[in-house]
Amino acid sequence: MKQFIQDLAEKNNHQAKQLLQILREIQSCYHYIPEQAIEQLSGLLAIPRTRIISVVEFYSFLHLTPKGQYELLISDCITDNMHDKKNLTDYLAARLNVAVGAVREDGLVSLDNTSCTGMCDQGPAGLVNGYALTRLDRARIDLIADLIERREPLAAWPADLFQVEDNIVRPGLLLKQSMVPGEALRSAFKRGLKATLTEIERSGLRGRGGAGFKTAMKWGFCADEAQNERYVVCNADEGEPGTFKDRVLLNSFAHQVFEGMTLCAAIIGAKRGFLYLRGEYLHLYEQLQGILDQRRQAGLLGVNILREGLDFDIDIYLGAGAYICGEESALIESLEGKAGIPRNRPPYPVTQGYLGKPTVVNNVETFLAASAIAVNGADWFAKVGTEKSSGTKILSISGDCARPGIYEYAFGTTVQTLLNDCGATDVLGVQMGGPSGTFISSQEFDRKLAFEDLATGGSVIVFNENRNIFDIVHNFTHFFAHESCGFCTPCRVGTSLLRKQVDKIYEGHGSAGDVAALEELCQLIKNYSHCGLGQTAANPVLTTLERYPELYQGKLKKISYEPGFDLDGALDIARRLAQRDDAGAHLSQVGDHE
């Protein structure tokens, strides 16, 4: 191990900012971060051991205690759950004789849940040692269990288990056009970089990651900063449950995404860029490195790009299981090898980002669109969409529909059109923008896809009339509590309180006062949290409570007060000790006899 870690540190130039990448490699080799590795790294990178431990304990894919040689994780996204995920996980657990959340005694295999892995169009899905497993069913689970028992190395597993489909159902403006690598850069140099920035401005392009900030304005701010060391970062963390369009863009349109980053670098004057790829998309890593190599060989990356005097290169960084790292300042912290805790703003990344230097962070789709605009011009893009939201939006549609997959629509398209196209019938409601977005009911399907109406980073989850609102709210609320970085009080404590409160109502122990308390708690989390995670964590409750107050009321007991404490449950141990279970050994809850 000593040599292995020595080499790793060497390979990473003994730089503390490489810590997360180093730890990922240690985890994948030893299936945990051994004490010895922490000690050695602390010396080699000249950082306190506490810094290493705090990074390990922050990311879901890193562990201080050994996991199995086969680390199995099952995606706990609502869409996986709609496809029988619970029963399949139980089946898998039984087949391998390992409990969920545990490591088997012989150390061969461990099993646990994980947040949405971005395979909602081909779930239930999972990960084995970080690699995506798709379309899980009993037959495939039998196969996986056999392979594990036979200790078959992953390289010898049938490729079909890892097959990830693009499922592009409805290509539009962006997905239909084909671009020769280098075309956008050539157009931009020909037109002039200043003029190209103006072109992007005229196109009205706004960020595709959710917040919708004007892209040209962001690039312009960064370019105007006095410091001359600048960075370009592509946000491929894609952690919002129900979103998987960036996965497809990186699988089939990566040249164009990298070209958009290079274009940005030319405009703002950056020499280095990063693609921050979520750990769940490890399967794309080698392929993307290959494309970067191709681009270097073609003179589209590296020194003196297209002989225009532009020097720029891109590194790929992998995440390690933390939704918060999609938030741009947390992402930058993660790139610097730290826990992904959002920074205080101001300063914003465009003035002080990576290593304190001006940095542009954009979504994958934003870079893709920017390069297309450089080729086709502003009007090509702006003539589509609405006045405030120009162009098209690439959506990931999943849930209860006949054709889950990737759909591209002009902004302004109604939800009803989406539903017709994807083959959704008897629809109860649609989650627009993932758990942090809005749940809309069947009364609102004439609403439009647009920043000014229903904004979405790309997640569209369809629910039919057989679904239960509380299953959805329950899943989403647990997601946020699990993913809160824990920096600020309202989000750290509030999301856990909210989880408990939702559990209480979900399990039928809610009382009338609880809905008022629930709403108050939601407002506190929303209004006082430090970053977008906390500010949207209560949306699942707030947006459904607003639409279905009668459902919440119906879930509540007819008493005004239901204790948070289960009196009879608490006596269980005493009953077992006394070996009694008669009526006298039970206490009724206050108010039960009403």
Place this chain on the structure above:
Amino acid sequence: MSKTITIDGDSIPFEDGQTIMEAAAAAGIYIPHLCHHPEFAPHGSCKLCTVIVNGRACSACTFPAMDGQEILNNSKELNDDRRRITQMLFVEGNHLCPGCEKSGNCQLQAIGYYLNMLDNHFLHFFAPRELDASHPDVLVDQNRCIFCTLCVRASHKDGKDVFAISGRGINKRLIFNADSGLLKDTDLDVSDQAAHICPTGAILIKRTGFTQPIGERLFDHKDISETSLEQEQGDHDR
């Protein structure tokens, strides 16, 4: 002409580079806070100092003062919500004030009084938290830690990095910089500022718990709003 901001209708001057908290303190206006300390870089995590700046919620300890800001601080709505945030800190840990050595000198408790907190409101977490009594002079009881990171910041300034916060979300914990993980094996010395900075009773100096009798303690006679303004002038080393 000097630049000014307005807090609850009062116009106060500020210097460029000051946060709202610093400008307020210099002008004798108290903004409740726990993770802020004038000697250290602001952290912005407890959220007690939230004020409304031109209609938007901002942390006063991190947000820069800018000319013409209209700020709401001492409003009923804000103080009601600050009370809830304080209650969150109480239920998250295990605070049994009557038996705590820090009682009367504790800022968390004092904030509770200041905000008229009469109950815990939320359900208790009853989370198991660790206690480290290994160090000859200093005791750390994580039951009372509110993750303000003041000890972390102070120890970094001491050049020792004894403390760090680890974990994610509700599973946060304080860890110590020693192979054994024990406080006694760290470089912590009882004279370090880090040993004295904790606003709550999470870090205590041994054998001093009751040298100052109950009834004669910091907050027994004075409100935290007064002591804070007396003691905490400063600009975090800018």
